[in-house]
Amino acid sequence: MELAIKKYFSRSQKWLAARFERAKMTEHLFMILVAIVIGILAGFSAILIRWLIKTISDISFTGTGSLLENIIASPWYWKLLIPFIGGLIVGPLIYFFAPEAKGHGVPEVMEAILLKGGNIRPIVAVIKAIASAISIGTGGSVGREGPIVQIGSSLGSTVGQFFRVPTRRLKTLVGCGAAAGIAAAFNAPIAGALFAVEIILMDFAVAQFSPIVISSVMATVISHSYEGKFSAFHVPPYQYVSPYEIGFYFLLGAVTGLAAYLFIKLLYLSEDYFDNHLKVPGYLKPAIGGIGVGIIAIFTPNIMGVGYGSINLALHGHLLWYVALILMFTKIFATSVTLGSGGSGGIFAPSLFMGAMVGLTFGWIVHAYFPSVTAEPGAYALVAMGGLVAGTTRAPITAIIIVFELTNDYQIVLPLMITCIISMIVSAKLTRESIYTLKLVLRNIGIKEGTEINIMESIFVKDVYLKNFTWINANDNFNLIVNKIIQGRGREFPVLDEEMNLIGVITVDMIKDYLFETDTLGNVLIARDILSTEMESVTPTDNCQTAIDKMRLKDFETIPVVENENSRKVIGVVKIKDIQDAYNREVERRDITSTLASSITMSKKKPEVHFLEGYEIAEIVPPRSFVGRTIKELNVRARFGVDILSIKNNESDTLQITAIPSPDYMIGANDTLVVAGEIGNINMLKNLS
Numbered sequence: 001m002e003l004a005i006k007k008y009f010s011r012s013q014k015w016l017a018a019r020f021e022r023a024k025m026t027e028h029l030f031m032i033l034v035a036i037v038i039g040i041l042a043g044f045s046a047i048l049i050r051w052l053i054k055t056i057s058d059i060s061f062t063g064t065g066s067l068l069e070n071i072i073a074s075p076w077y078w079k080l081l082i083p084f085i086g087g088l089i090v091g092p093l094i095y096f097f098a099p100e101a102k103g104h105g106v107p108e109v110m111e112a113i114l115l116k117g118g119n120i121r122p123i124v125a126v127i128k129a130i131a132s133a134i135s136i137g138t139g140g141s142v143g144r145e146g147p148i149v150q151i152g153s154s155l156g157s158t159v160g161q162f163f164r165v166p167t168r169r170l171k172t173l174v175g176c177g178a179a180a181g182i183a184a185a186f187n188a189p190i191a192g193a194l195f196a197v198e199i200i201l202m203d204f205a206v207a208q209f210s211p212i213v214i215s216s217v218m219a220t221v222i223s224h225s226y227e228g229k230f231s232a233f234h235v236p237p238y239q240y241v242s243p244y245e246i247g248f249y250f251l252l253g254a255v256t257g258l259a260a261y262l263f264i265k266l267l268y269l270s271e272d273y274f275d276n277h278l279k280v281p282g283y284l285k286p287a288i289g290g291i292g293v294g295i296i297a298i299f300t301p302n303i304m305g306v307g308y309g310s311i312n313l314a315l316h317g318h319l320l321w322y323v324a325l326i327l328m329f330t331k332i333f334a335t336s337v338t339l340g341s342g343g344s345g346g347i348f349a350p351s352l353f354m355g356a357m358v359g360l361t362f363g364w365i366v367h368a369y370f371p372s373v374t375a376e377p378g379a380y381a382l383v384a385m386g387g388l389v390a391g392t393t394r395a396p397i398t399a400i401i402i403v404f405e406l407t408n409d410y411q412i413v414l415p416l417m418i419t420c421i422i423s424m425i426v427s428a429k430l431t432r433e434s435i436y437t438l439k440l441v442l443r444n445i446g447i448k449e450g451t452e453i454n455i456m457e458s459i460f461v462k463d464v465y466l467k468n469f470t471w472i473n474a475n476d477n478f479n480l481i482v483n484k485i486i487q488g489r490g491r492e493f494p495v496l497d498e499e500m501n502l503i504g505v506i507t508v509d510m511i512k513d514y515l516f517e518t519d520t521l522g523n524v525l526i527a528r529d530i531l532s533t534e535m536e537s538v539t540p541t542d543n544c545q546t547a548i549d550k551m552r553l554k555d556f557e558t559i560p561v562v563e564n565e566n567s568r569k570v571i572g573v574v575k576i577k578d579i580q581d582a583y584n585r586e587v588e589r590r591d592i593t594s595t596l597a598s599s600i601t602m603s604k605k606k607p608e609v610h611f612l613e614g615y616e617i618a619e620i621v622p623p624r625s626f627v628g629r630t631i632k633e634l635n636v637r638a639r640f641g642v643d644i645l646s647i648k649n650n651e652s653d654t655l656q657i658t659a660i661p662s663p664d665y666m667i668g669a670n671d672t673l674v675v676a677g678e679i680g681n682i683n684m685l686k687n688l689s
Contacts, residue, residue, distance in 0.1 A: 032210065032211055034160070035173070036215070037159055038173060042184060046219065049144060083297075084290040084291050087289055087291075087341070090131045091287055093127060095283035100121070105346065106150065108124075109153040109174065109200055140290070140344075142349070143345055145349060149346070153200070175197065176216075178195065178199075183217070183219045186402055198395045199393060235315060236315060236316055245373060249419050254422055254423070255362055256388045257422065263351070264434075264438060268442070272340075286341050289341025292341070332350075335347065355384040358384050384419065391426070392427070396417075457543045460542070460543055465574040468572075470484055470488030470493055481511065485511065493506050538561055617676045620673050623685070630664050630667075636685075640685050643675065647665065
């Protein structure tokens, strides 16, 4: 059965590839069409998950009312039992089938972008939909937007893998799915597109922004067509009473920033407890979390589920300030327990819930003391929703646009901008990472420099180190040391013995205290007397990321290169400037080669592409002498002046394309090489036997 499915999948790919080739499709047009498909699929997925949540929530064991309404109105033991049962179902479902579906999902999408080239397993979308619907429907204190984002991203990745797009384009398609998910969840296409570039791709300079916008629009169209132009909340008209109110919105931003910080810390304290300190099987932890939510719900049942009903009450000012304040704190605890224990759901709706409660409390207080210059409390609740989202996600533009699209009222923009930016600043001062990136940092995944780290790890010290460098002999006197430092370049100079073995380091700062005593110390003081032995070193086989990490330990700009790990003999130095130059060259090379390689692999009718005078990209059959040997062994670039951009493999029924292959890739007899270089060098390579 599985073999038959694979064969059908392969035939479908080949049929579609033939259609695209016949249509002479350009890459940009191809991306637009695929983005439309992803937007449609994500739109229907959003409808499906809302239907699943409603179906489970509408289950009634009393004959009237929904499941959540029954739980809220039932005796205390039902409030414990139903979330416990939900956790018993969700735990094994996630644990055994798709661990990526655990938690709020967005960090897993970001991890796929950073480390897996955008590859997300198709099963994640299915398990995430079912698990989130059960978690929310049985009282879990989570939202539905995060799951919709992860499902949309999974669909984008699956479609991209089906068409075997290059890694760079696959990441864009994952962003398309995420944008479509947010757009369908809130009926906010602009916010969806911005969410994808601000949070998922973490890059406003996305080369292909248009497919992301197209997907976002298509998902919104599907949502409108089948569910009407609904609004997630019943938003009253916004009031901006006086210019003096702006001062209160500055203060509101600080308050929501503090609340966002509290939410981030409690969520990850909960995750740490359940992951590292609670000694029970992983598939049982969501059930224990369900009991925790039930205990909280005994006292404040409104925290169960998505919580949109309570948000609507806050927006219309129908909650007392102290009730809203209690709900804010209990929602933080309930959401942290649900997600920390391994339940499935998003943090968007809980953030909006907490923001509404914080804003309502704040609004009650300022309106009570300054009624003539402040709006009703509901106005502050609405603005604070955006503020808390900005504080938790560190995505102020997305937060501003979401609330603006919910209201369609331009008056709210100024207060919203102030509150969101201040909230983000305050939250960032208290904790460096957002609610999304902190999870990845705890997994030792570099976020801020994710792409840079990957590139740095592919550049080796042997390619950038300097063999001619200034060094200080351990027996040099102070006068000679000063002369070498003046003539040399940099702030750090290695100190070596007669056999060129590393002894330590002398920096510019270390000689400052002795400069005024050169008359007496010039010929007495030697390098051994003032050197520091705290000097790191690297080997030629280390990558540049290792070199940078070691330099950062001492805030150095230069580090010695020794022969090998067991030797102290210095053969050169590597400077941070040379690493940066090599990084910039590699980024430029990858950008050019990725674009050109994808263009040549899109069509078999154009096996050669001329991109500079005398240079081309071409497909060639590997010479027989290449077969069975790795790219590193062949050293193609040094021997022939040609770069291997990608490799096509036709060994199986499906075409496999490896973009920018690793040096350890072994060339096979059925491979086709996509190479770039001078035309003469490529022709020479073609003629090899």
